[in-house]
Amino acid sequence: MLWACVLLPQLALDGVMRRRANADEPLALLSGTPQRRILQTVNQAARALGLKPGQSLTSAHAMVRDFATVEFDPAETERWHRLLAAWAYRFSSQVSLRYPRVLMMEVESSLGLFGPWPGFEARLRAELTALGFSHRIVVAPNPVAARMLANVHDGLAVTCRDSLRHVLEQMPVDRIGLDRETTTALTRMGLRHLSEVLALPRASLARRFPAQVMQHLDTLLGDRPLALEYYTPPDYFDVRIELNFDVESHQALLFPLKRLVSDLAMFLGGRDSGVQRFTLHLEHTEGPDTHVPVGLLSAERDAAMLFELARGRLEQIQVPSPVRSLRLHARDLPPFVPAHRELFEERPQQSLPWEQLRERLRARLGNESVNGMALRADHRPECAWQAQTEARVRLAPPKVPRPGWLLSQPSPLPEAGTRILAGPERIESGWWDGGDVRRDYYLIETRSGQRGWAYRSVGESGDLLLHGWFA
Template identity: 35%
Template structure:
């Protein structure tokens, strides 16, 4: 069945604190809030200097109603550090803007109610010029309801078109085309710190706000990041760049903030930091994980991944590895350490190998060409000839056997055809 038609509903987010910021900084902050807004809707429009419009008519059902939309918006804005924030909703963007300025918290869903709600509001909301305000005063018009009772053509002739146009757009009588932001192919966020600091904790506080904007954008476009870069800016020193790496694409805010905090704690700032940037050049498709109906016994793959990434963040990439097989016939050289994020390789097909190899093969006593280890060994399988290594000067020529000791242990032994010759114990089977 097709989805039922939903009427437009614009949520205006007004940020009065932006009025005190320089225009460039305020514009950047407004853009960050807009990117976060993609978490609530795919239609986000910026209205400088202090307002962001979110079309949430189609999102109410997804989030569970107007109350949940408001709660989610307030929590997100608080996470971005944008408080106070004045919110109001109306069927038109201009109507929502007027309500956010004069009656924050109002939620109007139909145009008839919107008209009655706007009537007692002051005419100053239409942003008249000084001359236009004088004309309004001369006509005795102080409320929007007064303007609505006047003939529209005469009102336009006396006070000019811009205020009347804004009023008509608020009522939905005149189109109000809005340009919605296009989801970017990468993320760039910058935040000037409240005060220069050498404390990584203070820098981490600013980074958390940038991560919140990034996560909102990622949720809105159903993407994740596997790598991001944190840049710390100083007044008299080269910037510091820190890489946040994850084993797979993620958009988990708490998890990303945890990794970032550990990376910052390990960094010593060469100078006082004045700003922090967050950059993610590659936005990847996000594949979420499904939970289990019944709890499984043992450690989950997700828990191991989380632990691994936290160890990398705390200790560094060079200190955390995993083991992998490599195509070398010599058992002591058939494995290597690789980074955790290294892709898996198909295993090399080999005969059975013991799980426990000795660091150095142990020479065995032999009698009549029969090895002994706690008694004579019974050779159950073999020989498996391994002759390799001529290219690096450590070539071997060995015949390997699976042997059983008198006590029942299964061993991996070999007879060496190179000096010092003889029998050797190389490993134990479980």
Template identity: 35%
Template structure:
């Protein structure tokens, strides 16, 4: 197996905000009576703030620093959304642990088995390029590591080694001189190793296992063996849910529509990753804006045909949001979908030009519906009824039409048939007899014809077989 590890060193911060702030910002946590800095954004690092710093010291350096409380639940939710997104690149995804202690808070990771995906994506380079292109759109800070063992890939990711290690022998050689501080061990273990002169992974691996186990516990030995491929490392894999549901909790109430678009954009891109993983699309998804003191605002975003474009989803959601009055600020956003269908554009179609035109027309209709509202835009569909005035009905634009085999009929019908006086009998074509409705009180017995005026206009007329009268019912274009 070949494992790709994605470490997320800024997850404590990026799980709370989706856009990079220009103002110095830190995430803190209270451990006992001491509040410590978990991670900092680049603006905070530039003024000297750093991880594990006492927050009192951070305030002394920069009194106006923005501080946010760490939320493990937000990090776990973000990690699970990323795992769902990552499924588009691998059928085997493993979630790492969200560590509560400050020292390992920046080591959260997930793994993808990519050996089985290389042929599908056209080779190693193309797979990594596509993964990084999509991951970059989610606005997460990340580091990648590739190795034949889970812990080996994680170690390479943490140290920033941008080399694909494909064999255990190459892995052992590569990590031999890595500092023991990078190992995923309890923080006190590397500190004690330093005191006895064991400063590199190579020196630690060379020590007798019995001595290591006696001094540092059997788990440390087990970790080292899993790191270098000397012991198996079975772990539960993440499974795609049958329906999609994601939630993003805001650090503070958001009142601005524009501000809501930042988390919405990330969530929609993660959602599209789920759709790609399932090789499907969606024709409807639901947004729920959660308020502290009011009922949630629900926005259903419908499409005229299945799709999986995050940009189209965002455009339609923005249109709906701009015409929705939120009762108060939002404290969380939820996105859900439970019905899926293959996007039309993904089907093989020899008439690709017609398919593209259909997609663009559908997208235009979707934007009109999003702007005006579902009750203001209607489509027209045929129904199984022979009487022309009853053979159509309004429907939602995205309603799937059934194919009905009717004779040619004009699209332009009069609201009511208009009595017609014929002076002489014009040339008539396209004869069609309609006898229907005797069972519901709407009995009709008519012979329909196409008649042309002297000016060349085509009229749709009929003779009422009950009394012989003639009527005009529609016009041909």
């Protein structure tokens, strides 16, 4: 097996930065006690001003007055960790969250689908960069080795155990995952690299150090298996964004909305599912939340399309009071079936697919303004169809031919030049609702070759009444 370690060195900071419109603004995450606030981590713009992690907030303000601060939230960081696990689930069914700020993925079984590792790795890096998360990626034959190698390497791919041992022997003892007390003891003994530790008699190491040290070394070298708990994606999506200030306009809500929808699309891709309806919750400073339902006729997961639909729904409502936070909740997540496409697409480049155009019209004009057609279980032609605004169970079409164009009112059909091809087909129905009909229908053809559907009432001998045309 081959395990990829995706190390996310600044997960908390990246999670905050991707929700802020101005990425160049100096930002620091704060932690510590109320009496002594310290900078947990800072972004690149803050580093350029001289700020650094571990610095007290007081000294930071003495150096720089104009920088933004956000409270470090471990629970929020854990939510980002699990959301990225849902992203990684697209590429491997064995994803582990054993280590903080790390995604462990078994990738050997995925190479047949995603291609050789260099191309696979490039795709992982491109998607993580697009999502806004810095990363380091290392591949090794066991998960512990991959995790420890990521401490000092990026882009390293070790594919066999013999090569793995050689690479691990060059690792400093303080970067292989040993506890601080053991690392200090080894350093005082003059042992700086793992090769020097492994050169010692095993029995001597076992007497000097706890059993956990030998177990860790065996697991690191692949001589001892490690049991991992694998990630399982949840059956719903529920993410909330706390806004930095009270928002009173739709325009200011679009940026956090786009981030939420992007996260939803990433989550859906990992589950290999789509979304058919979700709800936006606008949480106000005062009063109850505003709910904005978004429904689709079929399951979709394209981020751009979902954003356009949510935006259209959002712009139709009147925000009653300032919005403090935005939440997206989705539970209706059916399997996603991609639309059938032709090998040579004839659709003009600038035009929208029908599915996207349909949903955009529904979002802009309302559900009742865009209807489809569906069959109805009724023998009377004028009652055998109905308009529908949502996807329903489809009835099987009748086995006998029916015209595609039904006239709103039957009209007399002259007998001259018209010949009957088939019929009569008798339809007697509707006695229970006052719309009783008794008709004999004929398949007819005009002098020009056009085929139609005409009838006369049972027992009458007048002209045929044209009721519809065949395509």
